[in-house]
Amino acid sequence: MRLSQLFFSSLRDDPVEAEMPSHRLLLRAGYIRQLGSGIYSLLPLGFRVTKRVEQVVREEMNRIGSQEMEMPVVHPADLWRESGRYDAVGPEMVRFKDRAGRDMVLAMTHEEVVADLLRDIVKSYRQLPMMVYHFQTKFRDEPRARGGLIRVREFVMKDAYSIDRDDAGLDASYWAQHGAYVRIFERLGLEAIAVASDVGMMGGSLAHEFMVLNPAGEDVLVLCEQCGYAANRQVAVVPRPSPAAEDELPTEAILTPGTATIADLAAFLGIGIERTAKATFFTTGDGRLITAIVRGDFEVNETKLVNAVQATGGIRPATLDEIKAAGMEPGYGSPIGAHDTTVVVDDLAARSPNLVAGANREGYHLRNVNVPRDYTPDLITDITNAREGDPCPDCGGTVILRNGIEVGNIFKLGTKYTDALGAGYLGEDGERHSIVMGSYGIGLGRNLACIVEAHHDEKGIAWPDEVAPYAAHLVTIGAAREPRVVEIGDRLHALAADAGREILYDDRDESPGVKFTDAELLGMPWIVTISPRSLAAGGAEVTRRTTGERSTVAIETLESWLRDGFPGPEAGAA
């Protein structure tokens, strides 16, 4: 591809809205352009990388026997009503009517379509197990897109679905996908770690997310460097301290003006924050007020809370009015004297004696509050976030917290969708059974962005060989005073194309500085320079983008590389 003809434009200045390196570089190097919030065009370079990422995923899916197909982006709403998700999913699903007035939706994922196909196609246990997958556009009207390709609203995802007779089959499929994911991320040059995760709106029994560590990541991971324990903080359960036993002292009201926060309260009373009980308030999608009590030295884990109270439609922070309507005073709140609220108490807070809690009266707290003496929880369970330095649940070591970006996930769905849609098969025993499903996603664009996050320097992108849009970037210099430069450049470019290994050819009449700068920005693994100087030195100058290592290579050698492939990374600059 001649750069002079390429549909792209590099930018000299950083676009102001791009903060993450991947966003900035993909924009500057002409790989992507934004059309709207969370909506991007892939320019030819970006498209080529995407196709290479896709091909890696395809090969590994095929390797485990998953069959490629394609399912639609537009679905009849009735299908989603059958599974119950039409109502369960919020405004992130785009809904519209077609010309005949039928309710339609844009696909966020394809469990329903697969289950619908299953009831048509699968009749007998003899057909199982099977796995299918496709690469298809999803649209999720995220409340907030961010980070360039990291979090978008429209994106292409590889989603695979396993179709099994029973849980044992599902288990085998699940771990086959797990293995494929490990190979995929390794090939993509991503250091992804599998962490235990919440099943969320997908439902199901077991789930892992594959995470790449990144300070801008939106998930918090709980990791143990000693034993390798890894979990999303949403689900991480770590050992809790054991509070020292104390006699329960009588409750007493105390004046605590201006202490609406735990920190202020503890400072005012001269006690540690672990001696306080913190009340936080949430409202569920179906309108219940939840009062969550944790010790002052812990934070509420909303995922655990949602799961504990089985909140349909999730939870949101309660409004002041909602809290007061239940007889509580924000800033000085506690379940004592409250009504019409579900009280969930963290088990550590419940075990901790003589805590200071709110008195439900502005400027007052209660000393020596004890559970269940002073109020009756509806539920006592772990609803807190793991903290940096907490003990590791597996080895007793110390956990650390790190931010991560989810580059893939795997879910054991079970029979949630097949039951809802009535997709079953006739077993060997002559009985009808539910088909057992799993679902497995990888977002292409997000992976692409994560590759750039992991493979760039101050000059630009440095693609791993496996996904680079072109293996080599051919730069000609001094064409005006040495006709052989153009002759050789043209010949090499044509030779590579004939061999089916097209390269990027900077044939523009630009100064050397511009050409080198662009070559480093665009990030092809090999930069090949043809100039009077290189010809005098014996051929072409070849630079490895990642290391900056340079060497002179005879034109004949270069020709063989262009025909047969460049040497692997281990061969260095050769």
Add this chain to the structure above:
RNA sequence: CGGGGCGUGGCGCAGUCUGGUAGCGCACCAGUCUGGGGGACUGGUGGUCGUCGGUUCAAAUCCGGCCGCCCCGACCA
């Protein structure tokens, strides 16, 4: 949805407070020079100032509505 910020040529910005002929750098076009690290000079092209309405002799500038984008939070497979 809450908080903050921003919309002026492809990118980055000034001009808005204090109304009076739309500017700068980069990019782009032509020419000359230069030719291994975003080179120099000369001359050019390109903008209904997000949008709709109002005030005014006159609006990028003042007032109001709407739209869009970014960041933080909420949210999220």
